[in-house]
Each structure stands twice: as structure tokens, then as C-alpha cells.
Amino acid sequence: MEHHDLLRSCLLDQCYYTSRNISRRCTEWRYDNTTFGHTITSEFDLVCSRAYLRSIYQSIYMFGSLIAAPIGGILADKYGRKFLFTIGATTYFVLSLIACWLPTMPTILAFRFLMGLMHTPTMNAAFILGMEVCAPSARALVGMFFALPWAFGTVIWGALAYFIRDWRWLQFAISVPTVILFPALWYIDESPRWLVVRGQHARAIKILQKAARWNGTSLPPEENMKELMRQTQSTVTSATEEGDPTEKTHLQMIWKKMKNCTKQLFILLRTPRLRRITLVVWMTFMFSSTVFFGLTLNALNFSVDPYIYMIFNGLVEIPAYILPAPIAARFGRKFPIIIGFSVTSVCLLALPFIDKDESTLVVTVAMCGRLLLSSAFQLFFLYSAELFPTEVRLQGFGSGIFLSRLGGIFAPFITELLGPLYSWSPSVVFGVFSLITGSILLLLPETLNKPMPETIAELEKDSPNAASNKKNNLEMENTSPGDTDK
Structure with a gap:
């Protein structure tokens, strides 16, 4: 032949x-x-016997994020939000540029894994830092608008992919703009909340004073602030003890650190209220992430132009991140999220009953589901950050992202392997997941206009100083860095 x-x-x-x-x-x-x-x-040639590598290419990034999420939470709770964000953003930028020109599939997969390792801790640290310097009145707005760059990036990604049809140059084109982030790192301060919990009261006061100058406001006397900070820190139940100077060997120090890390991994399940919050947050992140990433990858099963589908995904997310902010500020977080996931479920479960030739109707219903899903998912980021106390906030939030990356690992296999066999099956799976997510959120409390808890003890039960602490916290938040225009 x-x-x-x-x-x-x-x-x-x-x-x-x-x-x-x-x-x-x-x-x-x-x-x-x-x-x-x-x-x-x-x-x-990722076809036939090598077709599974396409799913692995998508999933291995999420696998890296899965591994890094809880570790990043522990590191950021120990060393600070700004530190982890700076290291993560710099490393990710370097890895993304190198990945553009790797010659073999194994090295590409290895770098995808390393990029996933950097992605989640960096994003989590930035998000939690933003939440912790926000005044309560601005938390909903900042928390929702935090995702707007993602929406614009999705639109730009689809447009660039339409004009740049070479995957290596496309990767390079979307990596280079990251350089604009680095000048901003110079102006970012550490979270005063984290500094208080870690006992660095002088640094926290200095940052609060700078924010007050920028806003033209005044703070309580310095001694009063220090006393409040000492009271807050005294209730911390999981503060890591400083290394014992009597320890004589490195082996003993390493063993002690390993025991501390083990305790940190289980602290989120230690007490009843924190345990309930943790389990619901974990399940919500896993199911909603599977649906979120699955809908992004499901264009071919909808038989529509993938570039147009990607651009529409981004365009839909812009109002999805803007409109819920005033709703959350007025009506709370919990029920808008439940409604969003529930209506998303209805849209996705309706898709199998629509004729595939009706491509306009298919895309319209899918985008309605995407809009509500994006709104609920991003609002849940804000909500989950408010549920955890400062003492373990990034650890709790990071462990939730850990589970979300597990959902991101499953999503490509649902769309790439199950979708070609039964084109309707991904929509049904994602619809059921959305319905489960909306239901379990009924177990959580509302956080609207409530100060974020500082410690586990404060979350679980009012301590003798808790009432006065909450009152003082509200006064402090009225002059917190969240009032600044930084």
C-alpha cells in the first residue's frame, strides 16, 4: 500500500x-x-492508544493543585499570606515560560504538574489576603470582583486561540503578561489579622496606622490596640510552639515539626462546629469544581465552535461575578448560593432533552447554567473564607481547594471519555452534582454582617472575653486596611 x-x-x-x-x-x-x-x-499523536494522555494533560495540572492546596494552607498560616503569594507568583511565571518550549510529552506533563503546585497556593494566599484586609461592608464586593480577571482572561484566551493556532506560541502569549503583576508586589502589605494571631503586634499596628493615614481616619490608642491583640492571640488554640532551645539534634527538631504538621492536618475536624463547616465546604468545593471545569471542557460534546464557546464562557462570567455582589451584600451569602446551584442543576438536566441540531438553544441553556454556576461558585469562595476562623482560615480554605482540584481531575475524564460514548451523560452527571451541592449548604450558617471569627474557641463557644472582643473587632474593622484604596 x-x-x-x-x-x-x-x-x-x-x-x-x-x-x-x-x-x-x-x-x-x-x-x-x-x-x-x-x-x-x-x-x-495523542490519539487511539495514546488518547488518554489528553485527559492526563488536563488532569495532572489539577493533581499538582490537589497536592499543593493543604500544604500551601499550612505554609501560609505559618509564614504569611504575602510571602507565599510572592514566591508562588514568581515561580509560576518562570515555569510557564519554560513550558512553552519543552521537547517531549513527559517533560511537558512534569511542568504542568509543577505549575499546578504553584497555582493553588498562590491564588489562595492572594484571595485570603484580600478578604482579611477588607472591612465587612466591602467583603462581598471585593470577594466577587476578585474573579473578574478570570472572566476577562477566559475571553482573551478564546480570542487569542482563534488567531494563534500554534499551541506553543499561544502558551507564550498568555504567559508573558504576568510580568505586570510584579511591581504590585512592592506595595502589598501582610495581613494584619495574621500578624495579630502570630503575635507580631508591632508590625500589625504599623500597617493599620499606614492604612489610617491613607484614609484620613484615626485609630484607638496604641496601648488599647495592643491589649486587644493580646486578648485575641491568647485564645488561639493551635499556635505552633517555638522550637525548644534544649533540643540537641536536627532529627529531634524534624520529628517535632512532623508532629506539629500532623496536628495541623486534623485541626479542622477537632470541634463540632468547625467539623461541620469543614465537611460541607469540602464536599461543595469538590462537586462544584467538577461541574465548573467540566462545562469549560464540554464544548465538543455540545457540537459548537470551541472558540465561540470559550469566549461566551468568559463573557457570561463577567455579569456572573458583578451581579451577585450587591445581592450578597443585601440578602446574604447562603441562600443566593443555594439558588444558584439549584437552577444550574435544572439547566444541565434539561440539556439532554434538547435536540443537538438546535445549537443556539443548547448554547443558551448551557450558558445560563454557566452564569448561575459561576456566580454561586465565586460567592462560595467568599462565603467559605468567612466561615473559617483566622487561626486556620487559609488552611481550611486551602483544604477546600484541595478537594476542588480533585473535582478538576475527574472533569476531563467525564468529558473526554464518557462524553463521546453518550453525549448527554456529562450534563446529567454535572446536573446531579449541582443539585447535591445546593442541598448540603443548608447545613451552614449565614455570615452576612457578622465579624469573621479570629479563633476556633471563638467560633465554637463564647469565651469570657469573646463578647468584648467581638465588639472591639467591629470597631477595629471600621478602621481596618479594608477601608484603604490600596
Whole structure:
């Protein structure tokens, strides 16, 4: 058989060709470049027996995030939000540039994993830092608007992909703009809340004084603030003890640190209220993340233009992140989130009953589900951050992101492997997950206009100083860095 005839047969049968009445496996493929140009699939032949690598390419990034989420939470609660954000953003930028020109699939997968390791701790630290310097009245607005760059990035990603059909140059084009972030790092301060909990009261007061100058407001006397900070710190139940100077060997120090880390991993399940919050947050992050990433990857199963679908995904997310902010500020967090997930479930479960030829209707229903899902998911980021006390906030939030990345790992296999067999099945799976998510949130309390708890003890039960602490906290938050225009 001539070489070009062999390629033609492979194209028709995808994985096998017939020669002299014998079925043989294809070793070369010719790709249709009408929609896509030079892709990672065509460069490394990720088809037939290697098709699973496409799902792994998507999932391994999430696997890196999965591993890093709880570790990043522990590191940020120990060393600070700004520290982790700075290290993570710098490392991610370098890795993303190198990944553009890697020559083999194993090295590409390795760098995808490393980028996933950096992604989640960096984003979590930035988000929690923003929440902890916010006044309560601005928390909903800042928490929702935090996701707007993601929406604009999705639109830009779809547009760039339409014009740049080479996957390596596309990766480079979306990595380079990260450099604009680095000048901002100079002006970011550490979270005063974290500094108080860690006993660094002088630094916390200095940051609060700078914020007060910027806003033209006044603070309580310094001694009063120090007393309040000491009271807050005294209720911390999980503060890591300083290393014992009597320890004589490095082995003993390492063993002690390992025991402390083990305690930290289980602290979120130690007390009843914190345990309930933790379990519900974990389940919500896992299910909602599976739906969120699954809808992003499900364009081909909807039989629509993937570039238009991606751009619409981003455009829909812009109002999805803007509109809920005033709703959350007025009506609370809990029930708007429940309504968002519930209506998303209705939209997704309706998709299998719509004729696939009605592409406009399919996209409209899918985008309605996406809009409500994005609103509920982002509002839940704010909500979950408010539920955990400062003492373990980033650890609790980070462990939730850990579970969300587990959902992100599952999503590509649902769309890539299950979708081609039954095109309706991803929508049904995602719809059921949304329904479960909306139901379990009924177990959580509302956080509207409530000060964020500082310690586990304060969350679980009013201590002798808790009432006065809460009153003083409200006074402090009225002059907190959240009032600044930074």
C-alpha cells in the first residue's frame, strides 16, 4: 500500500487500516486542521492508544493543585499570606515560560504538574489576603470582583486561540503578561489579622496606622490596640510552639515539626462546629469544581465552535461575578448560593432533552447554567473564607481547594471519555452534582454582617472575653486596611 493510501485509511478508520484483509494498527495520522492548527494532540499523536494522555494533560495540572492546596494552607498560616503569594507568583511565571518550549510529552506533563503546585497556593494566599484586609461592608464586593480577571482572561484566551493556532506560541502569549503583576508586589502589605494571631503586634499596628493615614481616619490608642491583640492571640488554640532551645539534634527538631504538621492536618475536624463547616465546604468545593471545569471542557460534546464557546464562557462570567455582589451584600451569602446551584442543576438536566441540531438553544441553556454556576461558585469562595476562623482560615480554605482540584481531575475524564460514548451523560452527571451541592449548604450558617471569627474557641463557644472582643473587632474593622484604596 502506498504511504498516502495508508494515511487515508488510518484517517477513515481512525486507529486501524486494512491491508490484504488483515487489520493493522495505524502508526501515522493525518489531522484535520480546519478548526485547530498545530496542537499538542497533533504534535505528539495523542490519539487511539495514546488518547488518554489528553485527559492526563488536563488532569495532572489539577493533581499538582490537589497536592499543593493543604500544604500551601499550612505554609501560609505559618509564614504569611504575602510571602507565599510572592514566591508562588514568581515561580509560576518562570515555569510557564519554560513550558512553552519543552521537547517531549513527559517533560511537558512534569511542568504542568509543577505549575499546578504553584497555582493553588498562590491564588489562595492572594484571595485570603484580600478578604482579611477588607472591612465587612466591602467583603462581598471585593470577594466577587476578585474573579473578574478570570472572566476577562477566559475571553482573551478564546480570542487569542482563534488567531494563534500554534499551541506553543499561544502558551507564550498568555504567559508573558504576568510580568505586570510584579511591581504590585512592592506595595502589598501582610495581613494584619495574621500578624495579630502570630503575635507580631508591632508590625500589625504599623500597617493599620499606614492604612489610617491613607484614609484620613484615626485609630484607638496604641496601648488599647495592643491589649486587644493580646486578648485575641491568647485564645488561639493551635499556635505552633517555638522550637525548644534544649533540643540537641536536627532529627529531634524534624520529628517535632512532623508532629506539629500532623496536628495541623486534623485541626479542622477537632470541634463540632468547625467539623461541620469543614465537611460541607469540602464536599461543595469538590462537586462544584467538577461541574465548573467540566462545562469549560464540554464544548465538543455540545457540537459548537470551541472558540465561540470559550469566549461566551468568559463573557457570561463577567455579569456572573458583578451581579451577585450587591445581592450578597443585601440578602446574604447562603441562600443566593443555594439558588444558584439549584437552577444550574435544572439547566444541565434539561440539556439532554434538547435536540443537538438546535445549537443556539443548547448554547443558551448551557450558558445560563454557566452564569448561575459561576456566580454561586465565586460567592462560595467568599462565603467559605468567612466561615473559617483566622487561626486556620487559609488552611481550611486551602483544604477546600484541595478537594476542588480533585473535582478538576475527574472533569476531563467525564468529558473526554464518557462524553463521546453518550453525549448527554456529562450534563446529567454535572446536573446531579449541582443539585447535591445546593442541598448540603443548608447545613451552614449565614455570615452576612457578622465579624469573621479570629479563633476556633471563638467560633465554637463564647469565651469570657469573646463578647468584648467581638465588639472591639467591629470597631477595629471600621478602621481596618479594608477601608484603604490600596
